[in-house]
Amino acid sequence: MFLDSGRASRYFVDSLQNFRLDRWFYEFYNKENSAVGFVWEIHRMERIDQPMMTWRGYIGLICPSMAVTTEDDFNRNMPEGVGVCSMHIYFEPIGPTPENLREMVKGLEGGCKIFDEPRARPDVIIFGCTSGSMINGFTFDKECIKLIEDKTGVRGLTTSTAVLEAFETLGVSRPAVITPYPEATNVMEKAFLEANGLTVTNIVDMNKQRLWVPLIEPTYVYQQIKKMDLNGADSIFISCTGLNILSMIPMIEEDFGLPVITSNQASIWASLRYARISAKNPKLGKLMREF
Numbered sequence: 001m002f003l004d005s006g007r008a009s010r011y012f013v014d015s016l017q018n019f020r021l022d023r024w025f026y027e028f029y030n031k032e033n034s035a036v037g038f039v040w041e042i043h044r045m046e047r048i049d050q051p052m053m054t055w056r057g058y059i060g061l062i063c064p065s066m067a068v069t070t071e072d073d074f075n076r077n078m079p080e081g082v083g084v085c086s087m088h089i090y091f092e093p094i095g096p097t098p099e100n101l102r103e104m105v106k107g108l109e110g111g112c113k114i115f116d117e118p119r120a121r122p123d124v125i126i127f128g129c130t131s132g133s134m135i136n137g138f139t140f141d142k143e144c145i146k147l148i149e150d151k152t153g154v155r156g157l158t159t160s161t162a163v164l165e166a167f168e169t170l171g172v173s174r175p176a177v178i179t180p181y182p183e184a185t186n187v188m189e190k191a192f193l194e195a196n197g198l199t200v201t202n203i204v205d206m207n208k209q210r211l212w213v214p215l216i217e218p219t220y221v222y223q224q225i226k227k228m229d230l231n232g233a234d235s236i237f238i239s240c241t242g243l244n245i246l247s248m249i250p251m252i253e254e255d256f257g258l259p260v261i262t263s264n265q266a267s268i269w270a271s272l273r274y275a276r277i278s279a280k281n282p283k284l285g286k287l288m289r290e291f
Contacts, residue, residue, distance in 0.1 A: 056081025057275040060125035060154065062111040063241065064091035064104055069214045070128045070241040073264040074271075077246070077284065082277060085122055087111045095210055096181050096240070098188060101135040108144060112151040123275035126157040128241050130263040131185050133158035138195035155274055159241055159263050162270035164196050166261045167235070169291050174199045175261070176233035178225055180207035180216060180240050189239060201233045213242030221245050225252060238262040249285035259286045 056079070063070045065088040074084045089107035092100050108127060115125055125148050127133050133141045141158040148156030167173060177193070177200055179186055190200045206224040207216060221243065225236060236252065238245055241263040249260045265284050269291070272279040281288040 054081065054083035057272070057277045058082070058122040059084045059271045059275060060115050060122035060152075061086040061128050061271075062108065062125065062148075063088060063128040064132065065089060066091055066093055066212070066214070067128065067242055069244050070264060070267075073241075073244075073246055074128075074268060077268050077281060079272070079277060079281075082272070082275075085114070087114050093212070096131050096185050096213075098135060098184050101129075101132045101185070104129075105132050105135060105144070108147060109151060112148055115152040115154060121152075122154060124155045124157055124271055125152060126159065126162070126267055126271050128159050128264075128267050130159045130163065130239050130241055131179075131181060131189060133160040134189055134192040135185075138192055140192075157267075157270055157274055159267045160192065162266040163237065163239075163261060163263065164193075164198075165270055166266040166287055167198060167237075170235065170259050170261070170287060172235040172259060173197065174201050174232060174234045175237040176201050176228055176230050176235070176258075177203040177237045177239055178206055178221070178228060179203065179238075180211075180213045180243065181205060182210070193237075201231070202229050204228055213240055214244060216243060218245050218248045222248055222252060225256065230256060230258065233258060236260045241267065246284060250283065253285055261287060 059074065059082065061071065061074055061084055063086065067088065071086050078084060089104060089111040091104045094100055115121060127144050127148065133144050141160040144158045145156035145161065148154070167175070175198060177189070179189065181189065183205060186203050186205055190203050193200055204224065206221065207213070221238065236256065236258050238260065243262070245262050246265060249262060249265060252260050265287060269279045269288050279288055279291070
């Protein structure tokens with residue numbers, strides 16, 4: 001539930017031995033940008049015998065306003081000592097159409113504002129939206145990164161950049177792609193991937209009913225992959241940070257004999273690497289098991 005413009009609430013979330021974790025939920029609007037944010041603040045207590053939660057690293061995440069899966073996946077899969085500060089930018093709940101994505105990314109600059117706060121200055125800031133960081137051209141991910149870095153002074157990253165780096169690291173270049181996007185967005189994504197050196201062997205929209213993406217069951221995604229033509233593919237790319245699919249990666253890799261890249265897996269992996277933190281996590285497939 002989102003608050004009305006101008007209203008804000010602050011509430012105590014948790015208390016541990018050596019820090020207090022507060023969650024701030026607020027909105028701000030100006031003429032150019034709008035953003036909705038969740039900010040986790042870590043307050044160091046007087047005790048010095050225990051390290052604070054973000055002693056190892058701090059990841060900044062900017063994502064669409066309804067991207068509950070993205071936030072959850074990041075927070076559940078951070079290594080010990082790594083925290084996440086997340087900021088939401090408004091995304092009209094009509095689905096990932098090209099027009100809606102272009103409107104959403106106008107809020108990216110506003111989403112950077114919270115990271116001007118010294119206490120919320122992370123090691124890296126990622127724009128966690130696959131299609132949103134591809135939508136305005138073959139180098140749009142680099143434009144998003146430049147905007148983040150110019151506005152915050154922090155190293156920037158996007159999900160689409162992370163995905164491209166994951167393909168390069170795994171040494172694969174012929175993905176079969178499955179998405180919850182409409183055809184027009186898939187056409188754009190295929191063109192972006194191929195302009196960046198990949199050969200898309202197949203791209204499938206699994207969300208013909210246009211469900212809210214986080215409601216798509218992981219088992220349904222698996223079933224749709226099973227129906228795909230994987231001939232000629234050397235990998236499977238499951239696109240969209242809104243999909244709840246991380247837990248299925250090892251099973252999909254084992255059953256279909258191909259490495260799997262997902263939007264959130266690649267985003268987590270690359271964010272940690274950019275922050276100079278080991279990204280090893282055997283539960284998240286070959287990418288994070290071996291690299």
